[in-house]
Amino acid sequence: MSKKAMRICFSIIAVVLVATIAVAIITREKVPTLEEKLDSGAVMHDGSEDSVFDVPEGRYSLKITSVYETTPETTDENAPEAERVVVVVYEYSNDDISNGLVISSAHFKAYDKAGKELKIYPQANLFEPGEIGSLGTHTASVAFALNNKENYIQVDYYNDLASEIPDLVYEGVWK
Numbered sequence: 001m002s003k004k005a006m007r008i009c010f011s012i013i014a015v016v017l018v019a020t021i022a023v024a025i026i027t028r029e030k031v032p033t034l035e036e037k038l039d040s041g042a043v044m045h046d047g048s049e050d051s052v053f054d055v056p057e058g059r060y061s062l063k064i065t066s067v068y069e070t071t072p073e074t075t076d077e078n079a080p081e082a083e084r085v086v087v088v089v090y091e092y093s094n095d096d097i098s099n100g101l102v103i104s105s106a107h108f109k110a111y112d113k114a115g116k117e118l119k120i121y122p123q124a125n126l127f128e129p130g131e132i133g134s135l136g137t138h139t140a141s142v143a144f145a146l147n148n149k150e151n152y153i154q155v156d157y158y159n160d161l162a163s164e165i166p167d168l169v170y171e172g173v174w175k
Contacts, residue, residue, distance in 0.1 A: 032165075034171075040165045041167075042156070043168045044168070044169055045157070045168040045169065046170070047064045047065060050063045051063065051167075051168050053159055053167065055159065057097045057098075057099065058096040058097035058134075059096055060092060060093060060094050060095055060097060061092065061095065062091070062103060062157060063091050064089070064170045064172075065090060066088075067089070067174060068086070068174055069084055069151070069174055070143075071085065073085075073124045074122045074123060074124055079145075080119040080120075081147065082145035082147065083147045083148075084145075084146040085121050085123050085144070085146065086118075086143065086144050087123060087142070087143045088108065088142050088170075088172065089127065089141045090140060090141065090142075091138070091139045092132070092137070092138055093135075093136070093137040094132045094134055094137075096135075100132065102129050103129060104129045104140075104142075106161055107158050108142050108155055108156065109158070109166070110154065110156070111153070111154045112150060112152065113148075113150040113152040119145045120144060121144055121145040122143070126140075126141045126142070127141040128140060151173055152172070152173050153171075153172045154171050155169070155170040155171075156168075156170075157169075157170070
């Protein structure tokens with residue numbers, strides 16, 4: 001291959017590489033800010049009272065009761081890296097959904113102070129979600145891996161798992 005042909009090949013490769021990087025940067029998913037979430041219809045939850053949801057199946061309520069930090073403890077070898085673990089304890093009540101209600105960790109996403117999404121952490125000894133019938137109440141928890149020094153977490157709750165907009169947002173700060 002001649003020098004001219006090699007230069008053309010390298011130029012084409014460089015252009016394709018730059019274009020690929022530019023497209024990746026432009027199209028990466030941007031996490032909405034707290035203000036954007038609230039403007040889109042999410043409700044700020046302060047943990048002082050239940051948030052009530054009217055869905056086609058009936059009515060239920062949810063309350064985040066506490067957020068605390070603990071030492072990472074798991075037997076799951078596929079657990080994400082975690083310097084620290086933040087546990088979110090929540091309580092849900094089924095007012096009148098006849099076929100039962102379960103609110104699991106899949107309904108939650110969490111973000112650190114910089115807006116980075118946190119991974120769910122399979123922490124040992126959590127309160128597991130369970131199905132409850134009408135007029136039942138259940139306490140459960142979900143843990144997130146935290147790899148920074150900030151004592152802050154933003155927790156988003158999604159009634160509809162396919163939604164891009166959370167139904168409620170909770171800010172947790174601890175000492």
